[in-house]
Amino acid sequence: MCAMRPEPDHEPGASSPGQLDRPDYPSPHEQGWKAVLTPEEIRRALSRIAHEILERTHGGEGIVLLGIPTRGVYLARRLAARIGEFEGAPAPVGSLDVTMHRDDLRLRPARPLQRTEVPPDGVDGKTVVLVDDVLFSGRTVRAALDALNDLGRPRSVQLAVLVDRGHRELPIRADYVGKNLPTAHREAVRVLLAESDGEDSVLLGERDQ
Amino acid sequence: MNRHLISAGDLSREDAVLILDTAAELASVADRPIKKLPTLRGRTVVNLFYEDSTRTRTSFEAAAKRLSADVINFSAKGSSVAKGESLKDTALTLEAMGSDAIVIRHPASGAPRRLTDWTSGRVINAGDGTHEHPTQALLDAFTIRQRLVGPDQRGKALDGIRVTIVGDVLHSRVARSNVLLLDTLGAEVTVVAPPTLMPWAIESWPCKASYDFDAELRKTDVVMMLRVQQERMSAAFFPTVREYRRRYGLDTGRMALLPEHAIVMHPGPMNRGVEIAAEVADSPRSTIVAQVANGVTVRMAVLYLMLGGAADGAA
Numbered sequence: 001m002c003a004m005r006p007e008p009d010h011e012p013g014a015s016s017p018g019q020l021d022r023p024d025y026p027s028p029h030e031q032g033w034k035a036v037l038t039p040e041e042i043r044r045a046l047s048r049i050a051h052e053i054l055e056r057t058h059g060g061e062g063i064v065l066l067g068i069p070t071r072g073v074y075l076a077r078r079l080a081a082r083i084g085e086f087e088g089a090p091a092p093v094g095s096l097d098v099t100m101h102r103d104d105l106r107l108r109p110a111r112p113l114q115r116t117e118v119p120p121d122g123v124d125g126k127t128v129v130l131v132d133d134v135l136f137s138g139r140t141v142r143a144a145l146d147a148l149n150d151l152g153r154p155r156s157v158q159l160a161v162l163v164d165r166g167h168r169e170l171p172i173r174a175d176y177v178g179k180n181l182p183t184a185h186r187e188a189v190r191v192l193l194a195e196s197d198g199e200d201s202v203l204l205g206e207r208d209q
Numbered sequence: 210m211n212r213h214l215i216s217a218g219d220l221s222r223e224d225a226v227l228i229l230d231t232a233a234e235l236a237s238v239a240d241r242p243i244k245k246l247p248t249l250r251g252r253t254v255v256n257l258f259y260e261d262s263t264r265t266r267t268s269f270e271a272a273a274k275r276l277s278a279d280v281i282n283f284s285a286k287g288s289s290v291a292k293g294e295s296l297k298d299t300a301l302t303l304e305a306m307g308s309d310a311i312v313i314r315h316p317a318s319g320a321p322r323r324l325t326d327w328t329s330g331r332v333i334n335a336g337d338g339t340h341e342h343p344t345q346a347l348l349d350a351f352t353i354r355q356r357l358v359g360p361d362q363r364g365k366a367l368d369g370i371r372v373t374i375v376g377d378v379l380h381s382r383v384a385r386s387n388v389l390l391l392d393t394l395g396a397e398v399t400v401v402a403p404p405t406l407m408p409w410a411i412e413s414w415p416c417k418a419s420y421d422f423d424a425e426l427r428k429t430d431v432v433m434m435l436r437v438q439q440e441r442m443s444a445a446f447f448p449t450v451r452e453y454r455r456r457y458g459l460d461t462g463r464m465a466l467l468p469e470h471a472i473v474m475h476p477g478p479m480n481r482g483v484e485i486a487a488e489v490a491d492s493p494r495s496t497i498v499a500q501v502a503n504g505v506t507v508r509m510a511v512l513y514l515m516l517g518g519a520a521d522g523a524a
Contacts, residue, residue: 097234100246100276100513110210110518112227113234150243 037202045178050082066096068132069114074195076131092119098143128154133191135161138172213332217343217390231510249278255308259285259315272508300327346386348507368395376435378402383476388416405446426466433474460486
């Protein structure tokens with residue numbers, strides 16, 4: 001163990017834990033990668049999602065934003081800050097590690113765990129908005145629903161993603177989508193965020209074999 | 210990580226820090242309404258105990274159950290071992306029952322290593338004779354990091370922390386595992402024991418050695434007291450308990466000499482009034498109860514990292 005293998009991004013059943021600390025995370029401007037969202041477009045998409053969340057939850061009453069590590073957490077924090085700008089009070093935000101609930105654990109060596117941090121008021125009776133960077137197979141979200149189930153009983157659960165790239169393998173859909181991105185199965189989507197990668201960008205390229 | 214966990218010396222610094230980080234994340238499970246994770250569903254962990262143990266066996270059992278593994282407890286008393294079954298035959302029996310991991314405690318040093326030849330599953334050493342007890346060392350390192358490294362401990366080792374291990378080093382598997390692991394993690398370890406309880410080849414251990422407890426007290430961050438293991442002592446190693454206590458016991462007077470932030474550890478079970486005074490064991494500086502709680506999370510981390518991934522393990 002411990003040669004933690006870099007994970008291909010957003011393959012079926014894979015999300016992106018642990019990329020933050022990985023020095024070999026590919027440079028955003030490597031050949032063969034095409035930018036599909038600019039920093040400006042990401043900013044606008046997040047503002048729109050924040051507005052939509054407020055609209056659908058009647059001013060954000062009783063909401064808790066839970067980001068799925070790694071990049072979902074940064075997106076959740078940005079959304080919470082955005083909601084704060086619009087409504088005066090930032091939304092409670094946390095993180096939810098889904099590693100222990102994944103259905104593909106047995107397919108690779110054990111992975112390091114990421115942080116789960118639930119705001120002090122918990123999730124019972126709240127409207128939990130799960131936040132992730134890319135929605136692909138839906139397996140990460142299924143794992144997140146299971147993980148959430150062990151933390152308490154929210155009144156409802158919604159899903160916000162920056163990119164929906166299709167190819168669902170489970171009956172799961174997002175409530176808030178930054179951009180619907182039609183992709184081929186062999187393609188890969190990479191989300192870069194200033195917090196972890198030094199810049200904001202969404203890239204589309206061939207999955208490396 | 211390695212296929213088996215036999216010696217704390219087998220762990221690289223990266224492995225050890227990964228285990229501590231994993232344990233830190235798992236610690237929060239104990240505070241949740243549902244103290245269970247589905248990760249090891251369908252895996253079987255056998256606790257194979259040839260020696261008495263409450264703490265370690267129940268700790269491994271709780272850890273495996275919190276990860277949803279099936280647990281089979283096998284103690285030598287009341288089993289076919291009492292009828293003369295060999296370790297090998299017991300291992301083959303457990304193998305045939307489909308165990309994925311065997312947690313073994315055995316009075317003979319080296320028994321867990323031998324067991325790895327007879328089982329296809331993982332082997333975790335839960336204490337073998339006077340050799341090693343690696344998960345105890347891991348939980349001690351976790352406790353030290355928790356108390357002395359501060360809130361943002363992820364990814365951090367124990368560089369520069371001074372640890373003094375005191376007492377029956379000769380018979381102590383806890384001491385040996387701790388010296389190896391703490392050295393790997395960058396701590397500065399000193400062992401203190403009466404000459405009769407100091408191992409012969411102590412120069413070859415990655416630590417300093419001293420016979421003078423009082424001289425070490427003022428310059429240490431951690432004091433780890435070892436149990437006087439009367440059951441392993443075949444000869445008279447010190448004249449009287451009173452004399453041992455006077456020179457190597459930790460009482461309130463000695464505790465007062467420690468630096469302000471220093472902590473007092475004991476792997477348990479304690480002989481109150483022998484190696485540690487009751488007032489010291491119950492003081493806020495003592496981490497003895499925390500060590501037990503941390504034992505469960507650290508063992509969860511070990512079981513998860515060894516059994517949670519692909520069956521062939523190594524990447």
